[in-house]
Amino acid sequence: MGLFDWFRRDSSAARRDWLDTAVRVAADAAARHQGLSARRSFEAAETPAWTESWSSTAAELNDDLSRQLPILRARARAQARNNEWAKGHLIHLRTNVLGHSGIRMQSRVRRRDGSADQNVNDRIESAWAEWGRRGTCDVTGRYSWQQIEALALETLERDGELLYRLPRTGPHGVQVHLLNPAVLDHELNRDWQGRRIRMGVEITDDARPVAYWLRAVRAGDMAPDLITVGRHVRVPADQIYHFFEAEECDQLRGYPRLSTGARRLWQVGDFEQAAAVASANAAKREGFFVSPSGEAPPGFADVVVSSVLEQAQAAGKELTADEIQRITQAAHRYSTTMPGQFDTLPSGYDFKAFSSDWPNLDAAAYVKQQLRAWSAARGRSYVTTGNDLEAVNYSSARVGITDEREYYKVRQADLIRFLHEPVAEVWLRMAMLAAPGLLGLPNESTKRYQAARTWQPRRWAGIDPLKEAQSEDLRLARRTTSPQRIMLERGDDPDEIAAEIAEWEARVGPLDGSDAPERNFLPKKSA
Numbered sequence: 001m002g003l004f005d006w007f008r009r010d011s012s013a014a015r016r017d018w019l020d021t022a023v024r025v026a027a028d029a030a031a032r033h034q035g036l037s038a039r040r041s042f043e044a045a046e047t048p049a050w051t052e053s054w055s056s057t058a059a060e061l062n063d064d065l066s067r068q069l070p071i072l073r074a075r076a077r078a079q080a081r082n083n084e085w086a087k088g089h090l091i092h093l094r095t096n097v098l099g100h101s102g103i104r105m106q107s108r109v110r111r112r113d114g115s116a117d118q119n120v121n122d123r124i125e126s127a128w129a130e131w132g133r134r135g136t137c138d139v140t141g142r143y144s145w146q147q148i149e150a151l152a153l154e155t156l157e158r159d160g161e162l163l164y165r166l167p168r169t170g171p172h173g174v175q176v177h178l179l180n181p182a183v184l185d186h187e188l189n190r191d192w193q194g195r196r197i198r199m200g201v202e203i204t205d206d207a208r209p210v211a212y213w214l215r216a217v218r219a220g221d222m223a224p225d226l227i228t229v230g231r232h233v234r235v236p237a238d239q240i241y242h243f244f245e246a247e248e249c250d251q252l253r254g255y256p257r258l259s260t261g262a263r264r265l266w267q268v269g270d271f272e273q274a275a276a277v278a279s280a281n282a283a284k285r286e287g288f289f290v291s292p293s294g295e296a297p298p299g300f301a302d303v304v305v306s307s308v309l310e311q312a313q314a315a316g317k318e319l320t321a322d323e324i325q326r327i328t329q330a331a332h333r334y335s336t337t338m339p340g341q342f343d344t345l346p347s348g349y350d351f352k353a354f355s356s357d358w359p360n361l362d363a364a365a366y367v368k369q370q371l372r373a374w375s376a377a378r379g380r381s382y383v384t385t386g387n388d389l390e391a392v393n394y395s396s397a398r399v400g401i402t403d404e405r406e407y408y409k410v411r412q413a414d415l416i417r418f419l420h421e422p423v424a425e426v427w428l429r430m431a432m433l434a435a436p437g438l439l440g441l442p443n444e445s446t447k448r449y450q451a452a453r454t455w456q457p458r459r460w461a462g463i464d465p466l467k468e469a470q471s472e473d474l475r476l477a478r479r480t481t482s483p484q485r486i487m488l489e490r491g492d493d494p495d496e497i498a499a500e501i502a503e504w505e506a507r508v509g510p511l512d513g514s515d516a517p518e519r520n521f522l523p524k525k526s527a
Contacts (some may be wrong), residue, residue: 107453151178164176172427271367
């Protein structure tokens, strides 16, 4: 007798009992098997019931960006404009990466004997400063070089990409044209002349960019040497500078740094707004009236109407009779929330306040926890983000600030690599032919001048200047550093300091020596 014959002759109750037992035995066996296999495999690769929402498939980054890049940018821009924490992050980023003077270019050209060619260095640095003035370095005539630095830094943070051109225009033969990364059409995916176009970037089989397909502008606004195809402008790769922070080897587009943790930050803002509204309502509303008709008590509507009329008079507005009648009718039925307010409930309705025991924590603790996680993705401590110095001591402040400053140095290096170096390389070639201050310099020395260029980013004062000065003196005494290196670590220009010291000593004598008291240049105190 087979199994199915047994099912046909047995009662339905017996069959249910047998099935329940069989399912239970099979489940126990499967659980034991899963436990044994768990010890033989990666824990993160398992998918027990409590991790069903954890994705087990990995889409390519380019595929995700082709679908979600506009949403990421839209939300990052909204937070940059409207969220206080995101705006504060951008302020801190600009303050620490650029500071008040930006990233300064310094020329270190030397003669064949190893001495500094101060004449050439001064001419190059002066020409760079002249080019960086507003109206000279930017095609629109609106920005100075420091403003271009700030715009590029914020664009990388908010949009995830830096896109610009260097048209051969202007007094020095070149200017910067910053482009909105959104003009690089992420929806354009097609083949063209045997090459692939992916997210607006035309690439070879080795993923080397050949051209960039920008959304077409109006006729007359495009250069005559560009090829238009439909609603796009094809710009050769040697005419476009496209940079982003790559996270995968085959990544074609960048995405906003602000997008990491964006949902968490949005929830903080939404929570704070809801908490503020709930607190305001609790402070203003006193209770409710219940009337048979649902109308407010006698005289109550008159108060509301009088209040509206006073507001209209203060605003210089004159209400018509029909408008006053509508306000009166509305006041009999409904009243807005004001301090000390009693609202009216219609007959047959009751009010019950919503009460929840979760989350059972105060607002400050919730916001702090969310901001701590959001700050981690910014390379910054919660103390800086939250302006919370309540539990900070010298040791903890030093640890947190040191990590932050190292991160800011990385961002400075990124900006130099993405913006300063490409622009300065083209500028020097063109300026040596056009800038009055550089005319006469030999063109065959251009490469040598390029190689001698360095950048001095912003640096920061020490937490304990006295201890750090003593440490620097000890390092100098042990010959483990040099005065020039210490000056550079502080963000100073050794050449400028040396020139200023020489000028000052020519006026008042050496700044050290046994005769220092006789050369006191400060005004003497009156007796």
